[in-house]
Amino acid sequence: MNILVTGGCGFIGTNFIYFMLHENSHVIVNLDKLTYAGNPENLISVEERYGGKNYFFEKGDICDRETVQNILNKYDIDIIVNFAAESHADRSISAPDQFIDSNIHGTYTLLEMARKSGIKKFVQISSDEVYGSLGSEGVFQENSALAPNSPYAASKASADLLCRSFYKSYNLPVSTIRCSNNYGPFQFPEKLVPLTFLRAREDRSVPVYGDGSNIRDWIYVSDNCRGIYLCIEKGRPGAVYNLGGDAEYKNLDVVKKILDVMGKSHKLIKFIQDRPGHDHRYAIDHSLAAKELGFKPGVRFTEGLELTINWYLKNEEWVDGIKSKESSELMQSWYR
Secondary structure: OEEEEEOOOOHHHHHHHHHHHHHOOOEEEEEEOOOOOOOHHHHHHHHHHHEOOOEEEEEOOOOOHHHHHHHHHHOOOOEEEEOOOOOOHHHHHHOOHHHHHHHHHHHHHHHHHHHHHOOOEEEEEEEHHHHOOOOOOOOEOOOOOOOOOOHHHHHHHHHHHHHHHHHHHHOOOEEEEEEOEEEOOOOOOOOHHHHHHHHHHOOOOEEEEOOOOOEEEEEEHHHHHHHHHHHHHHOOOOOEEEEOOOOEEEHHHHHHHHHHHHOOOHHHEEEEOOOOOOOOEOOEOOHHHHHHHOOOOOOOHHHHHHHHHHHHHHOHHHHHHHHOOOOHHHHOOOOO
16 A cells, blocks of 8 residues: 555654554655654654655645645555644644644645545544543543534544545545544653653653643553554544543643653652643543454553653653754643
């Protein structure tokens, strides 16, 4: 198969490319605009080993119809996996325009070009944030109401509905993945796990929104990538699949676990003003993906944290390089 991966220089896209090239012999074309969170250095080893054979990079914007169409034709693309998105809820609150443009208009452009090109499968990578917030009980299922609470989440929900409409109206074979919080190698430091690591490494304060009681379900990125691949292989057109890690933790407890793995004091924790519309709890029911795709998370959360921290420690050159992209504003916030 010839697969177009959009946003492949971002966190999950990078890990997916490594997963696909390690496990399979497909041709991967990576289309990335290279915004602040897109780092081509993530894929240097891929370029060295597979470049010009099974891996090709194209710099461009998914909103540009001509660019997308040229790539689909040039590489005879069979499948599109759309990771490309602005993904930080805090940024969406202060500057929503780029989220609307990339996440909605960009997805529409890809869908339209896929329809005209006869793409065999389109996999949209979404988020559990489209469901909004849960109370202390219950879980998100694929038929849960969409109730996004940030411009980011609203833009992803809008893109999901566009995907549904293209399946219903044009019979485009679209499947949608809604995953819980990913963590692992190559994650940009505006997110909780890498931000905590970077600041703790230098014995700087680690910011925690509110009282840290907000709850997230966590999935190790390789488990998510495997679920996406299973969706390519087995996913029903028009279906939505939740992917979760069976790992619900309070944000404060996650920070403490990271500090414990690093041997750092909990005194580094600094509680800061909560952000607007901060969802209280996410929890994923992935039983449909288990039944239809054979998906099951394989990495326990504590194990995944240790793998992630050890990766950062062994890749200090990458860590120091990514630090140069940080801003003082970024380091005063954290992840979604």
